[in-house]
Amino acid sequence: MEFGHPHPFSNSESVIQASVMDVMNEMIDEATLGISFEVHRACKLGTLFLGDTDPKSEKDHMIVDKPGIDVFGQIPTKKQFECVCPNCQRHLAASRFAPHLEKCMGMGRNSSRIASRRIANTSSKRDSDDSPEDNDNDSDWSYHVDRKVKKLKKDKTNNSPRRNKSSKLKNGDTGIENTGTPESNIPTYEQMTIEERKALLLQTCGVISEHTKKMCTRTHRCPQHTDDQRKQVRQFLLVPQGCGGDDDIQIDIDSYDDADSQSLREHLQWEVASSNSSPTDSTSTNNSTSSKKRAGQKSGSSKVSMNKKKKPPRPPDISTASVIPGSTSSLYDFV
C-alpha cells in the first residue's frame, strides 16, 4: 500500500524491489526451516530412512532401456498365461478369454446378432443358406492345444463373427464362404445310421460338443476330451434304440435346468433346424462325403429335396436317454 506513493528519500521502484526481496527471502527462510524441522524430527524419532527403498529392490526394479526388450528387461515371449473365468470357473488361456466370455455370458453385439439371425432363419426359410456356421469350438476351454488343433482353428476363423461382419460390409452375402469348411463335411450325427456312426467313431474322437452339438473330428487321442467322454458318446450313439418317431428334443432340453440354458436352447433350436435342412448340405453339392453317403442311402431322389421330404434316421431318442440320469448328465458334462 505504502509502496504506491513515491517515497520521499528514494525512488519507489527500488523500495518495492528491496521489499519484495525481503518478503521473498523471509518466505524461503521459513519454508527451509520447516523442512529442517521435519527432517530433524524424523531423525530423532528414527523414521527418517524408514521408507527408503532397500538397495536390492532398487536394483531389481531398475528401468531397462535396450532395444528388443521391455522396461523390465524381459524378452517378449509368447508365454501362455492362464486365467479363471469368473462366470464358469473354467481355466483357460488368457489370450482367448474375451471370445470365451462372449459365449460364456451369451452376450455381445455379434453374439446376439448371430443368435437373432439364427432364430430368424429357423423360423422362416429353412433352406436359406445365409446363416453362418456356428464357430464354436471346444478348443476355447483348453489351453493345451496342440498344433493340429491350432490349424483347425485357423481354418475356422473365416466363420468368426468378425469375419462375418466384414464380409457383410462388403456385399451383404455371408453364405458362400461357409461352404466347404471342414466341419460342413461331417453330417450331424442325427442323420447317420448306426453303421455310419460306427465307421465314423472308428476314426474320430467323436465327442459331441455341448455348444455346437457337433462331433469332434480329431483322432482318438485328441487332447481335449477324455477317454471317459469318448466312451460315453459311443454308448450314447451306438446303443441301438427304437426310433422315437417325432420326439421333441426341445422339451427334453427344457427339463435340463442350467443358468445358461437360454443360450443352449438357441443352439439346439438351430440344431433342430439343421437336422431338417442343414444349410450347409443344401448348398454344398460339391460336398463329396455327405452326398455320397446320402446317395447310397436313398438313390434316385435329389439331395436337397430328399432332405426336405423324408427325414433321415433319427438319433437315439434323447428323451429315453434322459431317463437314465448318468447318460444325460454325461452328455452335457463332458466338455
Added chain:
Amino acid sequence: MNHHGCQHLNEFKAAKGTEPFRIIHTCFIACASADARRLKAAHCRCHTCNQPAFRLHACLHCVYFGCYLDKHIQEHARSTNHNLAVDLHYGAVYCFPCGDYVYDSELEDMARSQWGKASSSLGIKERIFAPWEPNDTETELLRKNPKRRKVEVASTVGLRGLMNLGNTCFMNCIVQALIHTPVLRDYFLSDQHDCQTGVVKKCLVCEMTRLFQEFYSGVRTPHIPYRLLHLVWTNARHLAGYEQQDAHEFLIAALDVLHRHCKGSNGLNYSNPHHCNCIIDQIFTGGLQSDVTCQKCNNVSTTIDPIWDISLDLGPGPPCGNNNNSSNSSPGSGYSNSPGNYEPTSLIECLKRFTKPEHLGSSAKIKCSNCHSYQESTKQLTMKKLPIVACFHLKRFEHSTGYHKKISTFVSFPEQLDMTPFMSSSRNNNNGYCNQIVQESAKSLSCDNKYSLFAVVNHSGTIETGHYTCYIRQHKDQWFKCDDHMITNASQQEVLNSEGYLLFYHKQILEYG
C-alpha cells in the same frame, strides 16, 4: 506415535502442565483469529534487540522472546535458568540442557488441533497438509520388513503390461491411462475407496483398487485384466462381445460405471445428482457453457452442462459466411483468419473451432425467451469449469451417412496447454478469439488454467480394424509406450509426433477444495 521429549520437558510438564505451551502456540504460532494475527505481527520481536528477527524463540517459563541466531534466547536461559523455549515459526520445543529440539506427542497433538483451527479461520478446510508418518506399529512393521516398492525415477514400480484377452487393446490402453492419472493414483493408493455396495466382487471401483495394487506390486509379468473385463461387460452391456471396440466409448462407459459404483460411498451428496463428489466427478467433470444469443434482441440464454471429455471435430469445417475466398485446398490462408474453414492441424485450432460462435441458420430457429419469437441465433461453447483431468477426443472416426472413414491427418498437440482462451470468462471479455489472445495467455504468468500432457492413446489401422497403443508419463518427462503386455521407453518427441486419438491432460496446479 508416542514420544516423550526429554527428562527436562517432562519435569516441566509435571510442574506446570501444558498450558504455557498452549497459550504461546495459540497466540503467537497458529493464530485462529484476525486479532491474534495482528497481535502476533506486532509483538513477535526480540525483547533484547527489538528486531522481528528470524528464528525467534519464546521462553516457556516466562514472557520473554529472544532471537536464536543472536543468542539472546540462550543468554536468557542461562541467566534465568529457564531451560525450555518454543520456536515461534513451527512450535518446536528447544531444551537447553539437552542442546537440541525435543518432540513430545502430547504437545504435538495440541499443536495439530491449533493449526487446524488456524487454517479454518483462514477459510482453508480444517485439514493440515502434513506428510504421512508411521505410527508405532507401522514403524515396527517397516523395520521388520525392509523391502520397499517405491515410485522412483529409475524404477519400474507402477508400470505393468496388460495381457490382451482377445481384441481388448482398447481396454488396456484406457486402463493404462487411468492408472497413470496422478490424482486417481493418489486416491487409490491411499486406499480411500470405502466400498458401500457390500459386494466387493461386483464393484468396479474395488477392482480399480486391486488394479492399482497389481501395478504397484513390483511384479514384472503382465497382468491379466480378466476380472475387469467381466465386470465391464456385466455393467456396460453395450461394450460386451468379442470384437474391436472404440477406446473412447470404453473410457466413457468405464467412467460411468465407476461413477455409479462410487455413489454408494458418498451418501451425503447423493441427494444432489448434479453435484456428485465422487472421485470420478471430482477429477473428470468439467462444466461446458453454452450461450445462445438471439440475433434480434441480443438476449443470451446460458446453460452449463457437465462433461467428462471434449470431443473435437477434425474434418473440414463449415464454410464461413463472411470469408468465402479461403478454400479448403489452401489451409495456409484459412489458417490465420478464419478458423472453421480449414482442417485443423493442432489441438489449439480444434479448440478454437470448438469454442467459436456458431450461427444457427434459418432452419434452426429457436424461441427466444426474451422477445418470445422464433429467431435466428448464434451459439457458442466455452469452458465454465475446467476439470482436473481434461480428456480430448479427436474425432478420427467419421461416420457420415453412406461412408465411414478414419481421418489420419496429423494434429499437433502441446506438452503444456493453457485453457485460458477457451474459458467462459474469456468469452465475456472478448467475443470470439483471435490468435493474439492465445499467444498472450501462453506467455502470461497465470498457471491456473495450465495443463500437462500425461497420456496419449493412439489408434493404428483402419476404421474397421486396428490396434490401440498408449503412451503414458510416469514422472516428469519420462514416457513409456504401452502396447498390451509390452512396456518400452519412449521419448517425449515420439509422443508428441504420434497421431493422437485420446489426449489426457492434467491440471498443473490444484486449488484447495
